[in-house]
Amino acid sequence: MKKLGMNWIQHGLCLALSLIMFTASGVRANNVQVSTVTLTGQNAASQYTNIQFNLSWENSWRDAAAPSPTDNWDAVWVFAKVSDAPGLWKHATLSTNAADHNGQGYTVTPSPDGKGVFIHRAAGGQGNVSLTNVLLRWNYGSDVITSGANVTVRVFAVEMVYVPQGAFFVGDGTTTALQGQFIQGGTTNPFQITSEAALTLGGTAATNLASQTGSYNDDFTSAVTKTLPDAYPKGFNAFYCMKYEVSQQQYADFRNTLTLTQSNANNTGTSGGRPNP
Incomplete structure (x- = not known):
């Protein structure tokens, strides 16, 4: 079954950034994998830190040796959900400046609203991808989270395809x-x-x-x-589209970061009595 790439941690968002708990969950799409999620490089004065993780997926490509108007490629759309209170999740606001992120040799293109990034090959090629210590700058001050808060971070990854103009x-x-x-x-x-x-x-x-x-x-x-x-x-x-259809697991993983009210608004039938933990 195709799944949404996801991994999550719970951290104390303080200068020491001590690890409280780490739990890995199985992740599959075209074998997209997110692992070893942590927080690093906090700047308390500017209220940002980096979400660090490993990212891999299979059957990646970019069809031109150099960028061109007809060039197309596959990518991974990566976003994070964060929680500083039980059962309440926020969409992490990432920096909109590409230079603030590190794709370990791969291009990182942030969305204009800071709600996610596209990660893809910087040059032509094909094959499996394995990136270690990808860094995304999270502007936690924009999400009204204080520098001393304990936070849970979930990182999601969805495989995409870029269609040129x-x-x-x-x-x-x-x-x-x-x-x-x-x-x-x-x-x-x-x-x-x-x-x-x-x-x-x-x-x-x-x-x-x-x-x-x-x-x-x-x-x-x-x-x-x-x-x-x-x-x-x-x-x-030009636009991006999903490489695969949304699976039930993808949708369940996403809805597990919604409140009951938000989740019920997405129901197609009878609402449940309570959200999943």
């Missing part, structure tokens, strides 16, 4: 009136997405994105047009 077609050009099939306005040709600019939906102009008659009526037709705004992602710009 590029044009693509939607629709397959089949002349049969398939339900909901994308077409170029006024034709049965596929429609090419060439930017993230606003699109006109419906109508008969060849520059418009239209569709064959679907099972249900759209809010646009050959006679009525609508606008898909610039801000709505079209898939032209």
Whole structure:
């Protein structure tokens, strides 16, 4: 079964950073592994410390010897949850400055909001990855955690794939009136997405994105047009997607760091009486 890479520790967040407890949990996706999690290099004045861990996964690649616009690669999305009170977890705020992290030769790209990082190959290659003593700077002051608090830290890892920016077609050009099939306005040709600019939906102009008659009526037709705004992602710009579907174990691991209220908000059926420990 594919699982979310996860490991966790409980630490006293003080100058000595003495280890209170360490528990390793089995981790699998494409054998993504997180191990030996610890805290190190605390700066009490600036209220940050480093989350250190080992990270490995299999069947990694980067398809170009040097960075290029069409280069693509696999990566691991890494984030941490922290707790300074029983049953209450916060999403750790990591530095948004890439230079504050150390991927041990691999590129670390933080998200703009500091809620995680992508770790991937810096150059072309393929094969298994084994990184020792990866360091991510955690700005614990941003999470309203004091320098003397006892904290539990859980590190999660999810395998991803980077899709580079590029044009693509939607629709397959089949002349049969398939339900909901994308077409170029006024034709049965596929429609090419060439930017993230606003699109006109419906109508008969060849520059418009239209569709064959679907099972249900759209809010646009050959006679009525609508606008898909610039801000709505079209898939032209580069993006990351998950390499594998979310497993039940992945979802359970994540939900075990939610409060009962947060967990119940994610239920698809009847709520449980209490969260998992």
